[in-house]
Amino acid sequence: MLIIKLWNCLRGYVIIKIVGPYCERLINQASLHGIYLWDITRLEEDALLAKVSVRGFFKLRTLVRKTKCKVFIVQKRGLFFSLNRLKRRKLFIIGAALFVAVIYVLSCIVWSVEVNTQDEALKISILSDLEKWGLKPGVFKHNIDKKYFLDKILLNYKNVAWAEIEIRGTKVIVELVNKEMPPQIEDDTPCNIVASKDGVIEEVLPLRGEAKVKPGDTVSKGDVLISGSVSLAGDDQRKMLVRAKGIVKARVWYNESVEVPLVEFVKSYTGRVKKAYKIKIGNREIYIQWGDVKFPKYIEENLQQRYILPPSLGNVSFGAVLYREVKEEKRFLGVEGAAEVARKKLSEKLEGLPQDVQIVQKKMEFTLNPDKQVVLGTLTLEVIEDIGVEQKIN
Amino acid sequence: MKGNKQEGFKSRFLEVLELPKDIVLDLPRITVTGKIGVFIENHKGIMEYSSEQVRINTSLGLVVIKGQDLVIKYVVADEIFVEGKIEAIEFEE
Numbered sequence: 001m002l003i004i005k006l007w008n009c010l011r012g013y014v015i016i017k018i019v020g021p022y023c024e025r026l027i028n029q030a031s032l033h034g035i036y037l038w039d040i041t042r043l044e045e046d047a048l049l050a051k052v053s054v055r056g057f058f059k060l061r062t063l064v065r066k067t068k069c070k071v072f073i074v075q076k077r078g079l080f081f082s083l084n085r086l087k088r089r090k091l092f093i094i095g096a097a098l099f100v101a102v103i104y105v106l107s108c109i110v111w112s113v114e115v116n117t118q119d120e121a122l123k124i125s126i127l128s129d130l131e132k133w134g135l136k137p138g139v140f141k142h143n144i145d146k147k148y149f150l151d152k153i154l155l156n157y158k159n160v161a162w163a164e165i166e167i168r169g170t171k172v173i174v175e176l177v178n179k180e181m182p183p184q185i186e187d188d189t190p191c192n193i194v195a196s197k198d199g200v201i202e203e204v205l206p207l208r209g210e211a212k213v214k215p216g217d218t219v220s221k222g223d224v225l226i227s228g229s230v231s232l233a234g235d236d237q238r239k240m241l242v243r244a245k246g247i248v249k250a251r252v253w254y255n256e257s258v259e260v261p262l263v264e265f266v267k268s269y270t271g272r273v274k275k276a277y278k279i280k281i282g283n284r285e286i287y288i289q290w291g292d293v294k295f296p297k298y299i300e301e302n303l304q305q306r307y308i309l310p311p312s313l314g315n316v317s318f319g320a321v322l323y324r325e326v327k328e329e330k331r332f333l334g335v336e337g338a339a340e341v342a343r344k345k346l347s348e349k350l351e352g353l354p355q356d357v358q359i360v361q362k363k364m365e366f367t368l369n370p371d372k373q374v375v376l377g378t379l380t381l382e383v384i385e386d387i388g389v390e391q392k393i394n
Numbered sequence: 395m396k397g398n399k400q401e402g403f404k405s406r407f408l409e410v411l412e413l414p415k416d417i418v419l420d421l422p423r424i425t426v427t428g429k430i431g432v433f434i435e436n437h438k439g440i441m442e443y444s445s446e447q448v449r450i451n452t453s454l455g456l457v458v459i460k461g462q463d464l465v466i467k468y469v470v471a472d473e474i475f476v477e478g479k480i481e482a483i484e485f486e487e
Contacts, residue, residue: 038469041465
C-alpha cells in the first residue's frame with residue numbers, strides 16, 4: 001500500500017467532498033469502475049470526505065451525474081500540483097536552480113590534495129611539485145590528466161615505485177609506494193676499513209686489502225683495521241690503492257643504564273571527553289563550544305582540520321578539538337616493582353641491538369639510590385660484532 | 395429448502411476435495427486486526443457508512459461493523475478496509 005501512496009503523492013491527488021443524500025452509492029459505483037478511493041470519512045450527515053487520484057477524479061465526474069451527488073474539491077495535493085504552483089514562483093525556481101548549479105560547480109573543483117606515503121619529506125616535496133605542475137586546490141577535477149601527473153612523478157622521483165591518483169569527491173588522493181633503492185654499485189674509490197667502535201679484535205678476515213690488526217689487539221674508534229693501500233710484493237715504496245673489503249669481528253662492550261623512580265605517576269584517560277570546534281582565520285582562532293571544560297586535568301587533542309576556502313583565497317580552516325580528561329595516579333612501585341620496570345626497559349634496549357651480533361655475556365644489576373628514591377638498573381653486555389666500516393682514503 | 399440442500403451437498407463435496415470454501419462458495423473473507431481494523435474481501439458494496447456504523451453488503455447478507463471513528467481506509471472492486479475503534483461485527487440476514 002505504501003507504493004500506491006507514494007505513487008499517488010507523485011502523481012497528485014485531490015481531497016474531495018461528496019455531498020448528497022446517498023453518497024455510498026457513489027462509492028460503490030466508483031469501486032466497481034475501478035476508481036481507487038481512500039481515507040473516506042464521514043463529515044456531516046450527508047457529506048463525505050475522500051481522497052482520489054487526479055485521473056480517478058475525472059472518471060468520477062461522469063459517475064456523479066448518475067448518482068445525483070455533488071463533488072467539491074477541498075484540497076489538491078501531491079507533487080503534480082506542487083509543481084503547478086511552482087510555475088508561478090519564478091524567482092524561487094531560479095534560486096533553486098542556481099543552488100544546484102553552484103553545488104555542482106563547487107563539487108567539480110578540487111578542494112584538497114593529499115599524498116599518502118610514509119616518507120614525510122617526500123610527501124612535502126611531491127605536494128609542492130604537484131602544485132608547480134598544476135595539480136592544486138582550485139582546479140577543475142575533470143581537467144586533471146592523471147597520466148600526465150603520474151608520469152611526471154615517476155620520472156622526477158626515482159625512489160617512487162608505484163603511484164596512483166584517485167579523485168574522491170573533491171579530494172585528490174595520491175598514493176605512493178617507495179622503492180627500496182638497490183645498494184650502490186661498488187666503485188673503485190680506494191677505501192680503508194676502520195673501526196666504528198672500541199673493542200678487542202676477535203677475528204680478521206680480509207677479502208681485499210691488507211690487515212693491520214690481528215686477533216687480540218685492542219682498537220679504538222677510527223683505527224684502520226684493513227688498509228686499502230697495498231704494498232706490492234718486494235717493494236715497500238710502490239703502493240696500490242684498492243677498496244678494502246673484509247670482516248673484522250671484535251669483542252665490544254655495551255653499557256646501558258636506566259633510572260626508575262619508586263613512585264610513578266600514571267596518566268590515564270577517564271573516557272570523558274568534550275568536543276569543541278575551532279575556526280581558524282589567519283592566525284586567529286575562534287573556539288566554539290558549549291559550556292566550560294570542567295575536567296581538572298585534560299589533554300587537548302586536535303582532530304582533523306579542513307580548509308573551508310582554497311588556500312589561495314585565504315587561510316580559513318575549520319577543525320574539531322577534543323578535550324580528553326586524564327587522571328593522574330600515584331603508584332608506589334617499591335624496590336621490587338621498580339627493579340622489574342627497569343628490567344623491562346633494559347630488555348627493550350636489548351631488542352634494539354643490530355641483528356647480526358652475537359651476545360657473549362649479559363649482566364644486569366639493580367641498585368637502590370635512597371637519596372633520589374630511584375632504582376638504578378645497569379646492563380653490561382659483551383658482544384662480538386662486525387665493527388668495520390668503509391672510509392675513503394684521502 | 396432447495397438452496398439449503400444444494401449448499402449442504404456443495405459443502406460436503408468441498409470437504410472431500412479440501413478446496414477453499416470462501417472461493418468456491420463465493421463467501422466473504424473477513425479479517426479482523428485486533429480491535430482496530432476489519433478487512434473484507436469479496437464484498438458487494440457499501441450500504442451505509444457513518445463514523446459509528448458501516449454496513450457492507452456481501453453474499454451472506456449484511457455485515458455490520460459498529461464502533462467509533464470508523465474510516466474507510468480504501469475501497470476497490472472486491473476489497474474494503476475499515477479502520478477505527480471496532481466494537482462489534484454483526485451479520486444481518
